Amino acid sequence: MNLAKFDRILREVLILPILVISLAACALFLGIRETTSTVQRIQEADAAIAQATLIQKLVVDEEDGVRGYQTTGDRRFLEPFDRAASPLNAAFGRLKNLLMEYPDDVRDVERLQSAHTVWLEGFGRSIIQMTGDGVQTSEVDLNIVGKAYMDAIRVDLQKIIQDSEARRGRRIDAWHHQVQLILIALIVVAVFTGAFIGLFARTRLKQVSTAYRLSEEVLERRAGELFASEQNLRTTLASIGDGVITCDPIGRIQIMNEVAQELTGWKQELALGLYADEIFHLLEEGTREPIRNPWTDTTRLEHGNSRILLRKDGSELLVDDKTAVIRDKSGDTTGVVTVLRDITNARKTQTALLANEKLAVAGRLAASIAHEIHNPLDAVSNLLYLMSSGSTPEETVQFLDMAQQELSRAMQISRSMLGLYRESKAPVAVDVHDMLAGLLLLLERRFQTMGVSVTEAVPAGLCIDGFPAELRQVFTNLIINAAEAASVNEGGRVSVTAAALPPGLDPKGVRHEEGALITVTDNGGGMTPAVRERLFHPFFTTKGEQGTGLGLWVSYGIIRKHGGSIEIESSTDAETHGTSVSVFLASKPVIQPGAD
Structure with a gap:
């Protein structure tokens, strides 16, 4: 398996499960959004019931205030009546807004508001006026009329509350049904997703396992080839007619072939780990000026230059030196290799x-x-x-x-x-x-x-x-x-x-x-x-x-x-x-x- 195929399998193992889970999450999101909409409608029904109940309380407060004033003639009993006027109008407005999408319920609210106005103008305020003027208001017919007005109000209120409660009940049932569907969908998606991911991952991981075994075999084979190549390289370095010296990036000697040992007068076992400029030196041929050592100055590489090489015993050889930097894949310096060729006889x-x-x-x-x-x-x-x-x-x-x-x-x-x-x-x-x-x-x-x-x-x-x-x-x-x-x-x-x-x-x-x-x-x-x-x-x-x-x-x-x-x-x-x-x-x- 090549690297591109391995990368593709890894992407499939990661991306496909994420895609399946994302699709399930989208479906779950749609279900939750629908459920949230149902809950919002339930809350609207609760709000409508609360407003109708508030209207009922305020109407009762008005009626109690009128009856108390009618009975005692004390205006303090009219305080609930007076306080209920403003909140009652606001409550009617809010209730109509909450029931705006239900025209029949809006008409019921308007009928309720009209019945309340009839009671207020036709009975409530008249009783207050008559009581304040000292007129007798205990007549049965007059009070029977007021009772009839109030009974109509109660009937309308009761209808509105019952309709809102019935609507709320239906929405609660729908919400329960939606929740059950979501739970069922979650279970189905979880089972399906788990089975899909398990089977898919098993297939892909089997391919990866097979590829891993093949890679191990390839690595073992390449390790053997690398060892053989290294042996060939060592044999080649030992057999070529030029001196080869390899140093690390800071100039410490790592390899010297036999020709390099003969040219410099240093044995490899003695030179390993030492700095190259500590054991031998290069001079300019014409001026005999010491040159900056190419083993430590990788910014000044020269090729094909005739130098005087000072050997370990103090003798001199005329050599042609070529130096090159060894770099890794990222371009960083990992070493320096120098080739020395004895040109003393050639110069003669x-x-x-x-x-x-x-x-x-x-x-x-x-x-x-x-x-x-x-x-x-x-x-x-x-x-x-x-x-x-x-x-x-x-x-x-x-x-x-x-x-x-x-x-x-x-x-x-x-x-x-x-x-x-x-x-x-x-x-x-x-x-x-x-x-x-x-x-x-x-x-x-x-x-x-x-x-x-x-x-x-x-x-x-x-x-x-x-x-x-x-x-x-x-x-x-x-x-x-x-x-x-x-x-x-x-x-x-x-x-x-x-x-x-x-x-x-x-x-x-x-x-x-x-x-x-x-x-x-x-x-x-x-x-x-x-x-x-x-x-x-x-x-x-x-x-x-x-x-x-x-x-x-x-x-x-x-x-x-x-x-x-x-x-x-x-x-x-x-x-x-x-x-x-x-x-x-x-x-x-x-x-x-x-x-x-």
Whole structure:
């Protein structure tokens, strides 16, 4: 059973009983509301009876007051009569309002009120007036008339009270019947609801129980798989060639594979639980400055950085470290894993390759340089021979001037050759125009031999900071590659241009600093996309046995070291064939001496 189905069963177990109970509650509410309405009608009947009884009492008080005054002539007996007048009118009004929905009863009340008025005006007040005037009021006929009026009032009152009591009795019977129905309904609903919930819950809980047993089986199987996976992981960590160190979020060591133990000089049983920055340290390769430990500073993670690792015995190794944060599902940090790779031997090999490439570049230039120096010296030798063969003073001066020019050219070539690999220990200001002009001078004879014309457009005063020898090596490779590509076609051309570049965004949207953009363009056959993708791979060459495959790889590393970038555009179309290499170099890059 998946989680969605389990959730659906839980919702059914909770919601359906609540729905059934809600429906029963609604039915109960309707029954109670009807019962409440019946009780309200009973209360209205009680109120009508109470008002009729009050009217009866007030009428009796009026009659007693009149009879007492008639008998004694004392006006104190009229106090009940006088007090009953106002309440009696109000009582008649309330009684009619209570019986408003029963027209026959309203007419009975109006008839009662009319009979009372007849008694009051036709007998009551007359007796009071006559008694006050001293007239004899004991006549039988007069009193028989008053009695008849009062009997009519009593009959009407009795009828109203009896009708109200009969109505009240019927409503009480209806209320008892409604209560019985509600009780029966409650019992039926309770039995039905209990049976429904019991059967429904039993069915669903059986499904949940079955799912729980299946989940237990799945959990047992997954626990076994997890154990096997953990064993595989431990075996993998023990067998890989890189050092792997795992720490908790505060930098305490949890796991060190065998390679990590060998690199650091610490055994895992001794290092477990200790803080990583207590047992070994990392230094910046160029400056040897201690770096903040990545095991405790998860906000400063760096990848692929060359560091100096101080081992337990004090010895040093050059390592490449990569650090990553381990997070749980909620994104909280649960640990840090660092991978260390010993690149000491690889760095020695790389250094040897770099030296070899420098020698290769020197070899590529040797023939041209020897020829360039031989030509001026040969000219000087011929001029000296002419001078020793009896030249005139005027010719001697002319020959000396020509010899001086040839020697100056030889010295310029030798200075350019010496500066090609004379390296400073720190970045210095490099005049791009002088650097490129010197390279083109050294390569001039070679261009002529290849049949390639070279044009140069580099503004004077364009300077950048860097290592001159390394930059000369880069552009020597690029210019020679362009000339060799252009020499394949008749009328081969190479263009070397440079321009100052203000801070901004390059065509790819990457922000760059202020610097110089140097472009080397040729009209050779161009390169296919497959070749361009592999240009900067070590040992990849398109020149067969004549190439080492290291030139562009080394050049790429030097450009990156100088905080620059290199872009290549090439076309093999018949009309637009050729290649353009653009190198951006920052004016004030951050360069670490000795870094690659």
